[in-house]
Amino acid sequence: MDSSSPSKDLQGGTAMAADQSPLQKHVEFFDRNHDGLVYPWETFKGLRAIGAGYLLSIAGAAFINLSLSGKTRPGKFPSLLFPIEIKNMHLGIHGSDTGVYDSEGRFVPSKFEEIFNKYAGTHANALTSDELTAMLKANREPKDVKGWIGSLAEWKILYVLCKDENGLLRKETIKGVYDGSLFEHLERERAASS
Ligand code: HEM
Numbered sequence: 424m425d426s427s428s429p430s431k432d433l434q435g436g437t438a439m440a441a442d443q444s445p446l447q448k449h450v451e452f453f454d455r456n457h458d459g460l461v462y463p464w465e466t467f468k469g470l471r472a473i474g475a476g477y478l479l480s481i482a483g484a485a486f487i488n489l490s491l492s493g494k495t496r497p498g499k500f501p502s503l504l505f506p507i508e509i510k511n512m513h514l515g516i517h518g519s520d521t522g523v524y525d526s527e528g529r530f531v532p533s534k535f536e537e538i539f540n541k542y543a544g545t546h547a548n549a550l551t552s553d554e555l556t557a558m559l560k561a562n563r564e565p566k567d568v569k570g571w572i573g574s575l576a577e578w579k580i581l582y583v584l585c586k587d588e589n590g591l592l593r594k595e596t597i598k599g600v601y602d603g604s605l606f607e608h609l610e611r612e613r614a615a616s617s
């Protein structure tokens with residue numbers, strides 16, 4: 424078999440699309456076996472690898488896969504294994520977010536800068552916990568409870584795992600969320616320190 428051709432698996436995922444969107448890179452880390460699908464146990468392993476505790480990793484995996492599996496498998500019969508299809512990752516985008524990922528999962532630099540122009544009052548290149556909370560409140564769209572919960576979970580977990588020694592979420596850390604480099608960086612750091 425030609426090893427350069429993308430492998431298909433039975434669930435219909437396709438590994439290693441040539442041109443991945445930044446959003447796809449954000450989740451690629453969690454696809455531990457690179458088959459284009461993120462199963463709950465992969466989300467769990469990925470969360471553990473970047474320093475989340477056991478319970479947070481279980482809860483996170485359950486929450487992420489339950490909420491994104493159906494959305495990223497349009498028209499398919501629900502799977503009890505709750506895979507997330509990376510090729511359809513943009514379908515998982517919710518409301519009440521920053522808008523830094525556009526509807527196709529591309530990175531929007533002006534929206535990224537807007538986070539800091541609007542909310543980084545104490546330090547130009549970082550958010551305090553209070554500033555982050557203010558941003559989340561301001562981003563809330565009316566009645567979009569699912570979006571509120573999604574954004575809250577994403578940002579609070581990010582804060583807990585990645586704040587610096589002064590309780591600041593740095594701009595470069597947040598950049599790494601959007602381009603997907605942060606998670607690999609965290610995993611390497613942890614591996615090196617243990
Ligand atoms: C510790 C793990 C993770 C953290 C801290 C995290 C954090 C974030 C953050 C901060 C955003 C930006 C939201 C915004 O711009 O307002 C985001 C977006 C997103 N993440 Fe994650 N994420 C994690 C894991 C995952 C996993 C495992 C998946 C799916 C397999 C995923 C799917 C998404 C999607 C679909 C978006 C776009 C949401 C939107 O803009 O509406 N994330 N994530």
Ligand SMILES: [Ca+2]
Nearest residue numbers: 454456458460
């Ligand atoms: Ca996988």
